[in-house]
Amino acid sequence: MFKQLLVSLVLVSVLACGSKPRVSLNQEETLKPSAQHEVIAKEVANILENISYKKVAMGDSLSNIVFKNLLNSVDMGKVYLLQSDIDDFEQFRNSISQDFKDGDLSAPFYMFNQYAKRYIESMEYALSQVDVEHDFTVEEEYINNREKLGWFKTQDEVNDQWRKRVKYDLLNLKLIGSDTTSMEKHKDVLRSRYKNLISQAKKIDSNEVFQVVMGSLTDAVDPHTTYYNPFFAQAFNESMSNTLEGIGAQLMMENETVKITDIIAGGPAFKDKRLKINDRIIGVAQGDGEFEDIIGWRLDAAVSKIKGPKGTVVRLRVIPAGQDLTAQPKIVELTRDKIVLAEGSAKYEIKDVKGDDGANYKVGVISLPKFYIDFEALRRRDPNYKSATRDIRYILDTLKQKDVQAVVLDLRNNGGGSLQEAIELTGLFIDQGPVVQVKDVRNRVEINSDREPGVSWDGPLGVMVNRFSASASEIFAGAIQDYGRGVILGSTTFGKGTVQSALDMSRFISTTSRLLLKASDASESKKNENIPAGAPEFGQINVTMGMYYRVSGSSTQHRGVEADVSFPSQFSADKFGESSEPAALPWDSIKAAPFKKVADLNSINKTLNEKHQKRIEKSPAYGFLLEDIKKFNEEDSIPKVSLNETKLQAERDKFKKENRERINQQLKYLGMPLWEEGKPQPQHEFDFILDESLTVMTDYIRLSEK
Known part of the structure; x- marks a missing residue:
């Protein structure tokens, strides 16, 4: 439905306000904050001001950001609220965070209630337009996302937007449906969609x-x-949610669509490889059944359709990452499975690589999707507890027995995990020494070191990273780079260099506040009767309490780890990663830890880059990569879609033809059968970055021998 109701663990932030009179919430049907909400808000504001690493004052500048965040949460696309609503809300812009300090939530609830009213009005108008006769031959354009435009000035402008939206939805259903599906059937789908949106909006409660x-x-x-x-809080602490079941993808709701935020290692989506991070799911079909439209559904309702028993088939209608909602969707069929976390363990394969000198080289490639450890087994003092370091130590022994000449550790899309595992894994490649420094809220610096003597692999080492390599991955890659122990291959990493602690809010609720809550209206008390057993009564705040620093003294925050041998990336820094977050902590540095470099690789890295650049300039595969990046980042400043059926169909046919031609170029390069029109897309794995990285390693082997 809308971003703010995502019931997704990623969309969370806090508000605050001052000492002015509270906004009147006198409408009978408006949602109101409970006494418990007000107590929690006050304590969260206190934590952010006095306990967190950043210690941000609840002042005018923060209020302005909170105000913008709240508007973006409810109406980022600017399709519901009027300019008159925004003008009315302006009274809160510079005071909303101060109000939080007093536990006053009347302003944000007032804003939300007005938004909810406009939302239902728009949905009801859209529903009334389904049976209107729409002419798909006239030249008319629809703007799906108005984020870069101004707010509507009149209700007539809002109505025209939703008239076009209904017309587009019907046209889109017609173009992606079968020739035998009637327009009345499409109207049924649309009626159901809008009625569902209205029903869900009316069920929103004050907790949400x-x-x-x-x-x-x-x-x-x-x-x-x-x-x-x-x-x-309970779902987070169990590290489990419905979004992880069935296909193995972590999901969130954004702008009325279900977006993929992570692919879980070992799951069906991970093995299939067709689903990508930031793809959006707009339709679901069970087995060979008909597709069910899930645009605008709440996340839990959408997930209930996507997940299912092991062995059953689900088909997904997907808008690829980087494409507008108006693009032609792709169909991905997956067989559901139980997500066995062990399948996310480190794996290896041995690659035979031909170098530029014509010789063949053996390179061991280890894929590590996360830095894992079985904490429960460790607490039981099980001598055979499972961890990333233990698994990779065994793999390295195996690779040495098979006489590999180099090792590549693939950390692409590895979002992190256990800090201790990052330290111990580094210790497999260096002989004792500091790995990472951590600065806390009191500016005290602790140096975390590998204390185990000896190494498991002392030969040529490559570490592959990309924009989604984060946290523990950046600590490991940064240490390998600082020590001169190996070459970093890929693109600049995510840039998450902060440390979070999970705090139970019960610790901050005073006895006086608890007594006041007990004495509050009994109807409010009933709102919390359904709190899951074991869940923290007042919720939980995961708050930044420190920062990571490399042994060189440089933070990984914001800047990430830059590759020694770089590849272009489709994920730009202004849209993805820590640097794309306006409120992210800045980069800084501290004193370097005392450590001894293994080698100075500056000269070798320079030579590797020169050979790399000469090679890729002549490679057709490199051209495919650049073309894919270009396609991913192509977008209009204000994307528009034609509502003329002939014109829109022609645009989509052109796109499908260009896409098929591009994929056929790759298939031809790989020596595979071409994709014929009307047939399913052939499955092929095209990983130019891995292939070229392995060739770089053959250069590294020769240079190391010299």
Whole structure:
């Protein structure tokens, strides 16, 4: 449905306001904050001001950011609210964070209630337009996302937007449906969609609004500081949610569509490789059944359709990452499975690589999707507890027995995990020494070191990273780079260099506040009767309490780790990673830790880059990569779609033809059968970055021998 009701663990932030009179919430049907919400808001504001690493004052500048965050949460696309609503809300712009300090949530709830009213009005108008006769031959354009435009000035402008939206939805259903499906059937789908949206909007309760409101504040302070209400806190602490079941993808709701935020290692989506991060799911079909439209559904409802018993088939209608909602969707069929976390363990394969000198080289490639450890087995003192370091130590012994000449550790899309594992894994490649420094809220610096003597692999080492390599991956890659122990291959990493602690909000709720809550209206008390067993009564805040630093003294925050041998990336720094977050902590540095470099690779890295650049300039595969990046980043400043059926169909046919031609170029290069029109797309794995990285390693082997 809308971004703020995502029931997704990623959208959270906090608000605050001052000492002015509270906004009147006198409408009978408006949602109101509970006494518990007000107490929690006040304590969260206190934590952010006095306990968190950033210690942000609840002042005018923060209020302005919170205000913008709340508007973006409810109406980022600017398709519901009027300019008159925004003018009315302006009274809160510079005071909303100060109000949080007093536990006053009347302003954000007032804003949300007005938005909810406009939302239902728009949906009801859209529903009334389904049976209107629409002419698909006239020249008319529809703007799906108006984020870069101004707010509507009149209700007539809003109505015209939704008239076009209904017309587009019907046209889109017609173009992606079969020739035998009637227009009346498409109208049935659309009626059901809008009725569902209205029904869900009317079921929103104050707890969900509170989650949105708190998200607007914490996002204004720090992208990794998050308040979770009791329901989300339990899900987070169990490291489990419905979004991880069935296909193995982590999901969130954004602008009425289900977006993929992570692919879980070992799951069906991970093995299939067709689904990508930031793809959006707009339709679901069970087996060979008909597709069910899920645009605008709440996340839990959409997930219930996507997940299912092991062995059953689900088909997904997907808008590829980087493409507008108006693009032609792709169909991905997956067989559901139980997500066995062990399948996310380190794996290896041995590659025979031909170098530029014509000789053949053996390179061991280790894929590590996350830095894992079985904490429960470790607590039981099980001598055979499972961890990334233990698995990779065994793999390295195996690779040495098979006489590999170099090792590549693939950390692409590895979002992190256990800090201790990052330290111990580094120790397999260096002989004792500091690995990472951590500075806390009191500016005290602790040096974390590998204390185990000896190494498991002392030969040529490559570490592959990309924009989604984060946290523990950056600590490991940074240490390998600082020590001169290996060459970093790929693109600049995510840039997450902050440390979070999970704090139970019960610790901050005073006895006086608890007594006041007990004495509050009994109807409010009933709102919390359904809190899951074991969930924290007042929720939980995951708050930034420190920063990581490399042994060189440089932070990984914001800047990430830059590759020694670089490849172009489709994920630009202004849209992806820590640098794309307005409230992210800046980069800084501290004193270097005392460590001894293994080698100075500056000269070798320079030579590797020169050979790399000469080679890729002549490679057809490199051209494919550049073309894919260009396609991914192509977008109009204000994307428009034609509502003329002939013109829109021609545009989509052109896109499908160009896409098929591009894929056929890759298939031909790989020596595979070409993709014929009307047939399913052939499955092929095209990984130019891995192939070229392995060739770089053959150069590294020769240079190391010299």
